[in-house]
Amino acid sequence: MGEFDFSVWQPSLPFIRDGLLFTLRLTLVAMTGGIVIGTLLALARLSPIAPLSRLAGAYVDLMRSIPLVLVILWFFLVIPFITGSPVGAETSAIITFTAFEAAFYCEIMRSGIQSVPRGQVHAAHALGLGQAQTMIHVILPQAMRNMLPVLLTQTIVLFQDTSLVYAIGAKDMLKAADVVGKNYNRPVEMIVLSALIYFAICFSLSLAVKQLQNRVAIIR
Amino acid sequence: MIEIRNVSKWYGQTQVLKGCSTHVAKGEVVVVCGPSGSGKSTLIKCVNGLEPFAQGAITVDGISVSDPKTDLPRLRARVGMVFQHFELFPHMSVEQNLALAQVKVLGRSPDEAAARGVALLDRVGLREHATKFPGQLSGGQQQRVAIARALAMDPVCLLFDEPTSALDPEMIGEVLDVMVELAQEGMTMMVVTHEMGFARKVAKRVVFMDHGEIVEDAPTNAFFDAPASERAKTFLSRILHH
Numbered sequence: 001m002g003e004f005d006f007s008v009w010q011p012s013l014p015f016i017r018d019g020l021l022f023t024l025r026l027t028l029v030a031m032t033g034g035i036v037i038g039t040l041l042a043l044a045r046l047s048p049i050a051p052l053s054r055l056a057g058a059y060v061d062l063m064r065s066i067p068l069v070l071v072i073l074w075f076f077l078v079i080p081f082i083t084g085s086p087v088g089a090e091t092s093a094i095i096t097f098t099a100f101e102a103a104f105y106c107e108i109m110r111s112g113i114q115s116v117p118r119g120q121v122h123a124a125h126a127l128g129l130g131q132a133q134t135m136i137h138v139i140l141p142q143a144m145r146n147m148l149p150v151l152l153t154q155t156i157v158l159f160q161d162t163s164l165v166y167a168i169g170a171k172d173m174l175k176a177a178d179v180v181g182k183n184y185n186r187p188v189e190m191i192v193l194s195a196l197i198y199f200a201i202c203f204s205l206s207l208a209v210k211q212l213q214n215r216v217a218i219i220r
Numbered sequence: 221m222i223e224i225r226n227v228s229k230w231y232g233q234t235q236v237l238k239g240c241s242t243h244v245a246k247g248e249v250v251v252v253c254g255p256s257g258s259g260k261s262t263l264i265k266c267v268n269g270l271e272p273f274a275q276g277a278i279t280v281d282g283i284s285v286s287d288p289k290t291d292l293p294r295l296r297a298r299v300g301m302v303f304q305h306f307e308l309f310p311h312m313s314v315e316q317n318l319a320l321a322q323v324k325v326l327g328r329s330p331d332e333a334a335a336r337g338v339a340l341l342d343r344v345g346l347r348e349h350a351t352k353f354p355g356q357l358s359g360g361q362q363q364r365v366a367i368a369r370a371l372a373m374d375p376v377c378l379l380f381d382e383p384t385s386a387l388d389p390e391m392i393g394e395v396l397d398v399m400v401e402l403a404q405e406g407m408t409m410m411v412v413t414h415e416m417g418f419a420r421k422v423a424k425r426v427v428f429m430d431h432g433e434i435v436e437d438a439p440t441n442a443f444f445d446a447p448a449s450e451r452a453k454t455f456l457s458r459i460l461h462h
Binding site: 119120122123124125126127128129130133137138141142145 | 265268270293294295296297298299300301303305307308309310311320321324325326369370373
């Protein structure tokens with residue numbers, strides 16, 4: 001193979017950018033959808049209605065016991081079977097990640113909700129707030145704040161995991177790097193580039209989370 | 221105003237309230253005291269239905285607390301409660317703490333709620349702290365905000381669950397001052413406390429509890445001057461002589 005030739009990075013940039021945009025979009029949609037559905041799942045898990053709680057628990061256990069790659073492949077093959085028409089790798093990836101991450105965000109939100117002291121519930125009830133109002137105005141904002149660093153850390157993991165959509169051929173950043181690498185016959189250089197970009201983004205996000213943690217700690 | 225009849229409650233096998241009966245008339249202040257674990261906090265939490273009870277009946281302003289048909293949130297909105305650990309909402313500013321239930325429960329407009337909030341903060345001497353968060357206030361200040369928050373709902377009566385027990389000694393006075401003022405204005409109050417000076421000053425009656433039972437329910441002077449039971453005598457000698 002000879003010496004490294006990093007000049008391939010220059011022409012690859014437009015492709016990498018498009019791939020990165022998809023990776024970021026996938027991360028943001030899966031995070032937002034995952035937190036919303038995860039919160040609903042957490043409420044179901046903590047619900048006094050036993051069947052609801054068990055159903056949510058079973059869903060979380062299932063998702064957490066299967067490797068993500070398998071879930072990605074499985075959804076990719078099963079969704080067209082259910083809907084009757086192929087949905088494309090990108091849409092399939094978005095649905096899969098939202099569904100999968102919801103299980104992880106569920107567990108985070110569940111411990112967040114449980115971290116809010118019982119006295120807060122009493123105080124809200126004593127003021128005449130109903131169950132739903134108490135949850136929306138008193139419990140969830142505090143749960144969210146208590147869990148913010150963990151939620152963001154999970155999002156960084158999610159950002160890295162999106163590279164697994166490679167398995168179904170969705171055009172994320174890793175796939176773009178791979179394609180360019182093959183076209184220019186410089187696969188190693190392109191893998192190095194994508195690794196650097198992943199590292200730069202994840203490392204700065206981690207630093208940001210640490211900063212945030214300190215700030216939250218002061219407010220409390 | 222508050223009618224408690226024969227209330228019993230169990231936690232599993234342990235009976236924590238044993239046939240408790242007492243009442244608080246309109247405009248009256250009744251102090252509930254007793255050693256820790258005597259069930260006084262549990263009893264006061266039964267009054268607005270925060271704690272369910274197995275037997276007996278409690279009515280507030282003629283409305284039954286345990287009747288499944290009672291709209292409990294609506295009843296609670298009319299019964300103010302102040303807690304040992306303040307329980308302000310830490311993610312909201314002081315003014316937001318005061319406005320939340322006014323807007324969401326009573327349906328007041330945000331402006332109306334804010335105006336009422338400012339007036340009450342003024343009254344507890346904390347007007348300049350409206351935009352601060354609970355974590356930025358001292359314990360005494362937080363408890364005064366909590367009292368203002370309860371008053372913002374225009375309650376027909378107020379319940380206090382050991383309102384000064386979590387405070388540093390130098391802050392107890394500022395909270396008791398607010399409570400004494402309320403009592404003198406004719407607010408109906410049921411107060412679980414060990415502050416016997418407060419009881420002597422404003423309480424019409426003192427209820428003494430031990431092991432889940434109401435052992436004595438006597439006019440304030442009678443209770444302090446001549447407690448009828450040995451248990452009340454022992455309790456008083458312990459808390460008054462140190």
